[in-house]
Amino acid sequence: MTRSTGSRDAYHHGDLRRAVLTAALDVIRTDGPAALSLRGLARRAGVSHAAPAHHFKDRAGLLTAIATEGFDLLASTLADAAGLRDAGVRYVRFATDHPAHFQVMFQPDLHHPTDPALAEAKSRAGDRLREAVAEAVDTDDARLAGIAAWSLAHGFATLFLTHNLTDPVGDRAPEDVFSSLTGLLFRT
Amino acid sequence: MTRSTGSRDAYHHGDLRRAVLTAALDVIRTDGPAALSLRGLARRAGVSHAAPAHHFKDRAGLLTAIATEGFDLLASTLADAAGLRDAGVRYVRFATDHPAHFQVMFQPDLHHPTDPALAEAKSRAGDRLREAVAEAVDTDDARLAGIAAWSLAHGFATLFLTHNLTDPVGDRAPEDVFSSLTGLLFRT
DNA sequence: TGCCCCATCTAGGCATTGACAAGTTGGGGT
């Protein structure tokens, strides 16, 4: 797997796995996960209709891989957070920067339910979230506070991505709106 | 359309529309919207494979009808709310009581994007939400406070339905957890 | 009471898709 140029050597695409993932993310971003078809992705990549399945087993396998990648991206995004509010802002920015990942991550009915790689990535991201909460809250109600913080950021991101916040947000960057929103709640 | 008994008169099912909706909600609750098939619903109802399409036009039409019904249910649930916190609790309870509706309501890629009935139901529910916020917050930051409240309740409900709060919540009713969560945030 | 209209449902067909099985290719390791 050295040849990564755009060559179409018939066989050995170069990095078909990445190509399919990228195409899938593009489709999901614009038309949602329901519009995704393995055969369509194969056509985009210029390969035979069964080629994608070789890398992802089946449709659910592809979506599981996307969710896993998403949780890992989220984990590394949260790792650099400076404080709980920044973690929230980063959470929202992650959702707007990677809307396809985000959508798939939180639709478990699209995944292979027992995939170990997904479970690990998920728990890695959860750890980063709990770290951010722990360093900002006294340990007594840390668990409840964590749920509250996660709910707030997740709800905001979800509502924004589902076009339920378009007019209230207007032209402002959603992360900024979220930031001032936390300011209102915690009067920091 | 008087005959609503369980008669299977070959023709004139009685209330096929309701039967299909109910079956669809059942499928969505257990296996998610992706598992929904018009032909499967037709089999459940004991009618021909094209019968459901007559009532809903197509698959997206069925899901649009479910979303519309969901927003109307939500609107009437919020109408009776006593205060903002109660509205939040009711929002969460709605999500857990009607998980299939809730899922479909917030996946716009499954809907007919311009359906007027859906848009109206959506705005009715939005009105109830804004009412609940307006009577609890001074008008200055009502808009932002509304987004905050909605985000909190919506995020909590979404995370719970996607099985991301199972261990933190444990056996407690999710609405109770949400209630104590708002207590922690607003130290009421 | 009788008749006709049309909403409701059936029947058939076509293109697309996911999934599976079996064969082909050719690059890298020994």
Next chain:
DNA sequence: ACCCCAACTTGTCAATGCCTAGATGGGGCA
């Protein structure tokens, strides 16, 4: 130089969405 095996192709089948044309019978109207 050879062979193994991952990567890809080709072919096929059942299931689905959606379209068109036709059958049925209940309710409204004369």
